[in-house]
Amino acid sequence: MSVKVEVIEGGVPHNNILAAGLVSTLVCLYLTYLNVLTSTQMFSFFGGLAVVAALVWGSHTIKVLCSYGIGTGVPSAGMIAFGSGVIAMLLATKFGMLAPVVALVLAVVIGLILGYVSNNILNMKIPAMVQALTEMAVVGALSLMGFAALMTGSFTFAGLTNGSTSVMGMILANHEMSFMVGGLAVAFLLGALAIQHPFNATLGPGWKQDRMLMLAAECGFLSMVVAAIMSFALISTGSALISLIIAIIGWAYTYQQYMELSKRDAAAWLNAKPIPDVEGH
């Protein structure tokens, strides 16, 4: 059964968000390549911005999909986004500089297959399913790549599997200290919860697009804060500090804005007041 329970009224159309999200994510991912060109790690923070852009887009995709009664909770959508995205992302890292584009193409293929399976084989017959699953696989793959770039300064396989530890001032190669060992699981869940939370937390009759998208940006920056703290172990201190400062500023601004928007939409904003009287109860 696929009954559409809500429609998107007003606000920015989904296709605009899709286009803007895709372009800005890819641009931000490629801006981290400045690290290679300038032989520094200072531009790693663009990976975090790519995550924020992808999550804003992905949360709206979830809104489009979950407007239909899909029969599962909203969080499951976040899990499938990153579950399908991680395959594309890992495979794509082998392609060097082309990695983001290859991840995009692979994720589209994986998403289309998953969409076909759910709509035609499992017979869910939800109109938005194929496009939404495709978009979510892309969002998952690109966000994971963004986290990788943020934490290690690189999105290539070699950069993600090589790590180093400094023992008594000497730098030693140590694969135990690489993104694939320590960062991937954290990036997966950080993204999977951040992508589903905006719609899950604002659903209801009073849903507003701007409030949800602001929350998506807030979740993205919050994930970036902790990922930037983890990046201290993997990239130079100065570069990690730049990421951390940008993340904290972004998070504080979006959190404050989200609270303002919630205050605007709430029925009342009370402090230590009793339950209001409602007629008939």
Place this chain on the structure above:
Amino acid sequence: MVANIIFGIGITALAGALATVAGSSEDTESNIGSQGDPNSQVQLAPQMGFLHRIFNKAVAGEPPAYGLWCCLGAGLAWAFMAMQINPVLAIVLGSVLATFVQGVYATTAYVGRTASLAKFGQPVYVDILKSMTSVTMAHAFIAIFCTVTLCHLINTALGHPFPLPLLGLIWGIALGAAGSATGNPYYGKERQYQNQKFGAGVPISASGNIVRYAEAGERNSLDNGFFTHKIGGSASGICFGLIVFLELWRTILFEQVGAGWGAIIVGVLIILIFTVIDRYIEVWARKNYGPYTEVKEVSS
């Protein structure tokens, strides 16, 4: 060899004890936040005209949410240890930061869900936001800290091959699942519907009519945490403690038997024994409590 096993059993006991504390704390945290299965009724109540002062912290189901908190705590601890910080301090710092993320998610969830219910007149209570969030964060810290510590023990003392963040993910999801399956029904089916007949289930006419008033004044989620911690929290703690303890116990003692097959066979045996115990308790409870027998007498 024997010394190894004795050392392993000691670590197993310690991990089981940590898991018991974590499970108990996790269930209380999720009940104060109305997370998981009781959440639907808290969300529904204002739509049925029952405005309330209950905290509505819908982040996700508990397993994914605790998967993230514990994985994040473990990941940050891993990163801090990579920076040559002492493990005890690294685990504490990692858990503190993970708790911060949990608190931020909790506030945005409560404010967002409540603002979306504006049509039904449900207000956002700032005092609820302040007092409940800090209490859930305190409980979440205990749960995350204990889980990350037991993962660290499994990793370093027992030599588990998985890296710390991955262990955090696995045991975090297990912790959330234990609390969600064991403790939540006590809040969702019993505490929220204390005004209904015991064991009657929730009739559709009573949907959303959750308990909102206390002996004196209005109830908030701290009362719910206080109530459910006594039985629901303890049961969740025992559940997660037993899961961790038995899992490690069978691995330590029987891993050498039959090239690893010994541990698998013992695992299957444990599942069978628990299935029998569960079935016995269910039948016993149905016979002794609830309206099941009364209904039979009326119809016959």
